[in-house]
Every structure is written in C-alpha cells, then in structure tokens.
Amino acid sequence: MAMVSRTRNMLEGLMREGSFKWLIKGRSSFEEEVEEIGRSPSAGRNWIPELSPVANIVVRRCSKILGISTCELREKFDAEASDSLKHPSSFARNFLEYCCFRALDLSTQVKGYLDDKKFRRLTFDMMLAWEFPAAASQPFVNMDEDVSVGVEAFSRIAPAVPIIANVIISDNLFEVLAASTGGRLQFSIYEKYLSGLERAIRKLQTQSESSLLSALRSERGEKVLEVDGTVTTQPVLQHVGISTWPGRLILTDHALYFEALRVVSYDTAKRYDLSDDLKQVIKPELTGPWGTRLFDKAVFYKSISLSEPVVMEFPELKGHTRRDYWLAIIREILYVHRFIHKFQISGVEQDEVLLKAILGILRVQSLKEISSTIPLCCEVLLMFNLCNQLPGGDLILETLANMSTSRDQTNNSSAGNGMYSISALAMASNFGFVFGTTSNVPNEASLVVGEITVGGMTPLERAVKESRSNYKKVVLAQETVDGVKVEGIDTNLAVMKELLSPASEIGKWLLSLAYWEDPLKSLAFCLVFTYIICRGWLSYAFALMLIFMAVFMVLTRCFCQGRPVDGLKVIAPPPMNTMEQLLAVQNVISQAEEVIQDGNIVLLKLRALLISIFPQASEKSAVALLVMALVLAFVPIKYTVLLAFLEAFTRYSPPRRASTERWTRRLREWWFSIPAAPVVLERANEDRKKK
Template sequence: MIAWEVPAASSQPLTNIDEDATVGVDAFSRIAPAVPIIANVIICENLFKVLTSSTGGRLQFSIFDKYLTALERAIKKMKSQSESSILSANRSSRGEKILEVEGTVTTQPVLEHVGISTWPGRLTLTDHALYFEAHRVVSYEKAKTYDLSEDLKQVIKPEVTGPWGARLFDKAVFYKSTSLSEPIVLEFPELKGHTRRDYWLAIIREILYVHRFIRKFQIKGVERNEVLSKAVLGVMRVQAIQEISTADSGHCENLLMFNLCDQLPGGDLILETLANMLSARELDQSNNSRAGGEMYAISALTMVSNLGFVFGSNSSNPNETGLVVGEIAVGKMSLLERAVKESKSSHMKVVQAQETVDGVKVDGIDTNLAVMEELLLPVMEVKKWLLSLAYWDNPWKSSVFCLVIAFILCRGWLGYALALLHIFFASFMALARFFNQGQPVDEVKVIAPPPMSTMEQLLAVQTAVSQVEQLIQDGNIFILKLRGLLLSIFPQASVQFAVTLLLVAFILVFVPCKHIAALIFLETFTRYSPPRKASTERWMRRLREWWFSIPAAPVILERDQEDKKRK
C-alpha cells in the first residue's frame, strides 16, 4: 500500500519508510481487496473511513495491524462455533456455518415475542437460517428455524417494543414470512442505545440479501459458494471492527456488501455486474491461462477454504495457484470497480442534495406555513388571474381567453397546446441556466412570523386537527348520500339522478369528445359572464337545495369484542 501511494514511474519515491508511514484511501482501495478477507471493492472505502476515523483520514500500520489481529480472532471464533455441537442436528444437511450466537450470557439476553407471549433464549445465525432456542432450566428447547435462504416473502425491519404493548424501547427486530402464522419480534435489551439490535439486524439482512441475490441470478455450484463466502467474510470484518473500534457501530450495514448495495443508488447494477463476473469466471480462467499473463486477486471462496471452512458438497479450491477471476485486475480497472465508482458518484450527489434539504428545514407550524406561502406565491398569482377571468372582472380579456380555448378544443389541438407549454418551460430553464451560469443561487426570502408560544402552537395544531376532522366528516356524508342515491333508498332523488345519468350517457355516445370538452369548458367558464350570472346563481341555489334535501344512508357503529372485554 505504501508503494501504491506513488505508483507511477515519474512519481517521487518514498525515502523514509518506517513504522509511522501512512496510506490514503486510493492505495487502500486498490490493494486491500486483493485479499478478500481484508476488504472487497464494494465496501473498501467505508472500511477505510472506519479505520481512519481517529487519524485524520490516513491509515497507520498500528491500526491496520490491530484490524488484522481482530480478524484472526473472528476467524477462530467462527471456526470454533461451526465445529461445535450447537444446532448440529439442524444444520448438518446443508453444512451450515455458524456466524454469530447471542443470548448465552444472562446479562445480555435475547427475548422472542410472539403475540403476547415472551421467551428468553439463545439466538443463532448461520449462513442459511436464523435459529431461536428457548431457555429451559438447565438446557434449551428444540430450536425454531427461520429460513433465510428460501423465497418466503420475508420482512425484516427494526421494531419498537415495551411492556403490555407499549412502544417504548427501540431495541428489537421484526420478522415476518409466509411460513409463519404470525410475525415474531426478537428483542436485544441493553441499558442505552440499540447497538446490539443494529448489529443483528445488519447481519440477518446480509444473509437474507445474499440468498435473494443467488435466487435472482440463479447462481449455482462453486459460484454460489463464492457468493456465500463474500457474505461470511463481511460478517467477519464487522466483528473485527466491533472489537477494535470504540465508535458507535450503528452503521455496520455500510461494511456489508449486500446491505450496502441495497442502499446505494445503482446498487442493483453493481450486483448485476458481480453476477456477470461470476458467470464468466470459468471462461475467463481458461482464457487467461492460455494467454499466460494477466493475474487476478484470489477469490473469496479460495480464501475461506484456506481458512478451514468447507462450503457445500461440491466446494473445492477452484485454482490452487490463486490465479482466478476476482474483483481486482492487475493493470486496469475491473467492471465491478467501475460499477462501484459510478454508484458512489451518484450516492455523493444524493448526499449533497439531502444536505440542502436538511438545511432548508425550519421548525414551527407558523414558520413552515410562511415558507409555503412564499413558495406558492407564483401559483397563487396564476390562480388569481384565472379566477379573475372566470368571474369576468374584465369582460374583454375573458372573452378573448374563452374564444381561444374553445377554438383549441373544437379543433382538437389540446395535445399541441400542452406540448407548446412543455416547450415553453424547457426553453425557460435553458435560458435561466445560460444567464445564471456562474452566478450565486437566488435565495427565497421569507418574512418570519412573530414567534408563537407553546400554548399557541398547541392551539394551532388543535385547529388543524379539527379542520381535518371536518373534511373527513364531509367526505363521509358525501359518500353516504351517494350510496343512498345509487341504492334508491330515496326514490324521488334517485329517479332524478338516474335521468341525469342517462342524459349524460346519450351525450357521450352521440357527441364527439372534443365537442364535449368544448361544451364543458364554455358552460363552466361563462357561468359568471354578464348574460348568465343571474341564472347561474339561481341554478346553483336550486342544486344546493336539492343536495341538502337528500338524507344520508344510516350508519351503525359496533364495538369489537376485544374492545368490549377491555372496557
């Protein structure tokens, strides 16, 4: 890595290489993924940020050595767990490897909630499934299996739990699948924070996502074991980072490649590139061996096999010399590296855009309303102009507008008019970019309203809730009246409504659509013109009276049996 800091022949050589030498992200990202257990192309930059969080963005050898030592301990731990008798009967058929175990220490229990029942127990994650064994007096009950490798429409997300159904503690994982009659909740209690829950949520999702990737691209054989090896190595790296890092490990999903691809923009393209590389792996190996020169990084499956883990019955070291198609190509950038680079470039744009969003957020209902009014000012001005035309405040302007729109509708030019409107907006944006290039962005200036007390804000919220409630009531009444008309609960009004519907149906059948649109526009727009204003007001009054005379269909409210029992 130190040599890669100045890789070009014209670069100045490093004269002082000692134990205090450090490396940057480019050197680490280029060299570290050559050994899959240390890093891979997708997560290497995030791993570098974690390792250098306390050293100003430069990796020191002492920290890197601690990381390698922690990796060695994580390997030994995983190896001893997989060779132990834990769940030996359940995982023997698929040769599952145990990745993590939790709940064996009484001070850090794991609680499983199913409905209103709760059991403490031991939770075990393998590379295929999740197992929970409830505690007995001196042993464990038979393990419950939650298979992550099958397509069971699983849903895994963070959950809030608490006593008697109260949602107080954000320390649990929600799991649901089609194989379960009701979802389960796995709780990881701790005094403060939710680090345990975040860690388990990330590694459970990693196993779920890797099997989704395998099913989506129909990966089989040695390539399937290679993909599983990548997920296993990712969990090992997270365990090593947790051991040496004092920072909050709540973002450990950024160190797991399948979790990260689920979040990154274009993450699906990264996985598609990875699948294509895996499918072309054997062909590339044969071509490279005949060409005799291009070298590639050792594969994840080879690395895991060398560590003593065996994947499946058909696993074998695909290339004893290590010259296999991997993620790093000597002398050029691989397709996977290009896909990751493009995705992270898009991610930076998303992050920068989100920073601007966070920067314009303001507190307070009154302040947000003031900002919204200022932003909607152009729309409100257009609305005022249209209402002025519709109410014929200036008969000359309204007449011209009415004739032009009616002519466009009668000629069937509405599509052309809308296209012209889009062209106008596109031209406006192009001109704005041309003239504002290099100029500072115009800020929206808002006059802040006087500050509101807590009581005034509560009253404003109460008023808003009352208004929303009134709107919902009006909507319910409208639907109930319409139900009464359709079911002929009120015969006289229903007959009038049915005759109107028949008349509209005949018009739709015999009159062309463009003429119907023109008639609807003329009828609506000329309502308040001087010749029609008096008759429009009279007919609108008769229509309101007719609508108010229609009773609403009856409604009966019944309490649920459980609510009755609680009361």
C-alpha cells in the same frame, strides 16, 4: 554489464546518502533487503529502473514468494500483458499490480496466512508501493511518523485478498480504519484489523464445529456466524403476541434460530428460514412493558410461514448498537439469498456469493473489536446491505451476477496469468474448513475470478464507481433538504404559502376570468380558447407551455450560472409559546377531522344514490348519467371539451349569471335533501386487541 554497474553504484550511493532512511527507519527487513540488493552481484537484474525504491523492494519480495527472479517476472509480464499495460506512463503501476496479484494468489494458499506478520507487512507495503510505483515519484513521508497509505491504494490492493476487503465496501472500510488517523491508514491499525479478522475466522471455525444446532443444520452444512444471549445479564428476548421468552439467538448462513432458556438448559430451537423465498420482512421495532412502544432495541421478523410476527429484543443500557448490528447481519444473509434466487445462481457460483456475505460479517466483527468506542454503521460495511441503499445498487448486483455466471473471464483466470486477483472461494479452504458443497473441487474453484484486474477496471468496479458518484449527489441534495427544514406548524405553513404563491396567483387570475370581473379579458380568453379547441390545437397549446418552461429553465441556467442563488424570502410569523403551539396543532387536527367528515358524507351520499335509498334523487342521477354517456359516445371529443369549457367559463357572464345562480341554488338544495347511507361501527374482539 555497464547497466549492471550503474545500477549497483546507484544503490550504493543511495545507501551512503541516506535516501532510504524514510523507508528503513524502524523496519529491519527493508534495511536488510536494501543491503542485500546492494551487495548482490546480480543487483542490475533484480533492480528495475522504471520502479521506485519501495516498488523494487516489493517486487523483489514477490519474486521470492513465486520462486523466480525479478528479471523473469518482467519477461512474463511483457509476454502476457497487452501493449496498453506496457505503456511507459503506466508500466510501473501495472507491473507492480501484476507481481502483487501473483504473489498474493500463492501466499493465501498457506494456512493461517493472516496470522503471519510478514504477510501483513507485505500487503501494507504493496499499498505503499502502489502510491509511489514509478522511479520519478517522490513519497511524501514524515520521518518522525509512521508511513501511511491512502484510500486509492487500499481499495486497489486490499480487495486482492477477499477476506480483507472487497470492491464494493472497500472505501467505507477504509474510512472506518482511518477515522482516527486523519484519513490515512497506518500499519498499526491495519495490523489490529487483520488480527481481529484472524480471531473472527477462528471463532467461525469453533462455532461451526461445535454442537450448536448440530441436528438442525447438519443437512445444509450451515456455518454459525453469530451467537448472542448466552450471558445471563444480556439475554435476547423473543416476543410472540403477548408472550415473552429469554433465550439464545443464533445466526447461520441460512437461517436464524432461537432457543428459549430453561432452568439449566435450552429448549428446542425455533428456526426462522432466511434462505427460502417466504416474503420475509425484517425491520427495527419498538418494544416496552405491557405493550407500550418505548425502546428502540428490537428486530421485527415476519414471513408467510408464521401465523404471527416475531420480535427479537436486545436489551442494553444506552443506545441500540447491539440491535443495529444484529439487524444488519440478519438482513445481509436474507439479501444474499434473495440475490441468489433472483439471478438463479447455483453450484460453485452460489458458494462464492454466499461466502462474500460471510466474509463481510467477519469484517464487521473484527471492526467491532478495534473500534469499540466508535459506533459502527454496519450497513455500509456489508455489501448486500449497501447495494440495497446505494443509488444504482441493483446495477451493481446485476453486474456481480453476470461476473459470477460468466465463463469468459474465468477462462483467463484459470490460465494463471496473474492478470486477475484471486476469488473468495479459491482461498476458502485455507480457513481450515471446507465451504459449501462444491468448493472442495479444485477445478471448479478456479473458475471463479476475482474483482480486480491489472491496469484496468472490471465491470463491477465501474458499476461501483458510478453508483458512488450518484450517491455523492444524493448526499449533497439531502444536505440542502436538511438545511431548509424549519420547525413549527405556522412557519412551515408560511413557507408553503410562499412557495405556492405563483400557482395561487395563476388561480386567482383564472377565477377572475371565470367570474367575468373584466368582461373584455374574459371574452378574449373564451374566444381564443374556443378557436384553439375547434382547430384541434389543444395538445399543441399544452406542448407550447411545456416548451416555454424548458426554455425558461435553460435561459436561467445560462444567464445565472455562477451567481449565488437567491433564497426564498418568507415573512416568519410571530413566535408562539408551547401553549399556543399545542392550540395550533389542535386546530389543525380539528380542521383535518372536519375535512375527513365532509369527505365521508359525500361518499355516503353517493352510496345512498347507488343503492336508491332516495329513489327520486337516484332516478334523476341515473338520467343524468345516461345523458352524459350518450354525449361521450356520439359527440366527438373535440365538441365535448368545447361544451365543457364554455359551460365553465361563461356561466358567470352577464347573460347567464342569474340563471347560473338559480340553478346552483337548486342543485345545492337537491344535494342537501339526499340522505346519507347508514353506518354501523363494530369494535374489534378483545382477544385480538390483546394480541
């Protein structure tokens, strides 16, 4: 009784002192709840002293949704949670998550819950309470501004409702939503996002229930995700070879359809399957009049089922955002089916995975409405696109597959203990239509778990966290790469020359030894390496070189840690005007052409030797190859290496210099006497060229 009295007095004191002003300003529901708690005779039982005021109010809302008192909720948590979850340092947040997950599980079973303003406010207030769960926490809220939440709270609560977010893309989604508000998400923007989601779901229902492609997609129960080209001012152009047709493009959860436009109707749809393993290639493409490649506004599609590739063009006045959006959503459907084939996912798990991809596309459609002036990077908002880009994305998909097929966690989920968030498939029926072929079985749907667990990290969260950490390193590395790029062929050649200067110096030193410019050094070098080869220490010598490099790197790290890195000093060549740059490019191209020509001549002469165009040279070559084969077959490799080394490093020694020059001249004359094999150039067929 004393505890109840103290709690009630505390609530009355908080109301008198205005401590709830930051919470209730402009929020009548909070004000009513605070007053109701203060007047209630059971205030002590409904107020948990370990929680902050906003967390207490959110927990009380959850208890009303669940139809049990706050006290009973705590008793259930104490009975079901492990000791680590009930530790005083983390009890407040863990208990809050437990209440939120259970309440959201029940709230999302109501049809049209996204359109309910109370549900929207509840999920946002859950994020706010997650940031300040404990009684000792003090929220940093300006009374003159709307309260806002951070990325951690959003990424923890939003994925508990799979339509709002998921673990893999939650951080990127938050960045888009909070881009205009300084990195903090306000309720007004969050509410617009949920309104857009509701409209996207209704659009999906309307399109899927319409007569679009009804005959073609009825067998698989395909859902129509997006349609474009219905407006005559913004058609979709299909290019096949030299032919072009305007028409309507339709994307479902299994395929891509194109209907060519007739005078008053559409032609029979052409189906491009995305669900079967047809070695599809989907990439951005350039198009233009008369076969020119000018406009980056098209999608290239190729598969083994097509005789020639297809190009879908999305004309627009500026930019290529329309094409980028379609490229991303087409790839998302393709990638999710590749994921299904790779891990052999079937049944209810397949429906769950496919629904995750569909929900991602719905989120992008919602974001397009609220951020029409800001170009979206759709790839980072679609989970399978993102996993294709992230370092370690394959590990994320592997973890997702293991979670989808594992029955260990599903047993926990089906018990209804509220420790896991709900799954996407468990709430699919509340969209107003049945998804897949197995989602209408309640027992099956309950076997799939959500992506978040109370007070801990699921394997999927750990994989995503590690991948994002690696991605940050990649971004930092790429920034350094972009920072050292220079323009101009002459400048790049100067940088390369400076970078290769150590190797160039080593090469010059080895050449000076090989040409016996200093006979004493060359003799010492030959004797040392001859001894190493004879003793069989060559592998140890190379290992010692690698050890020396590793020790050098470690010592450099130890003694130079914290010091600024000295930049590479390069003497920049004098600036060139446009004409000089063009001449330099032409000179480089000419030199490259000469190198390619010389390479072709060498290959053609070798071909002539193989087919005995010049019999005498071929006979000598055959004898030489036979001798080399006998040496390799019968002479130990150690002595073969020794002979090769002595031949290379003593040919310009004083005793052998004259004979080496003579034999080199004879070898050059012999090589020049070998004719090149003939070459016949054939032009491609005109029809193929036009195509």
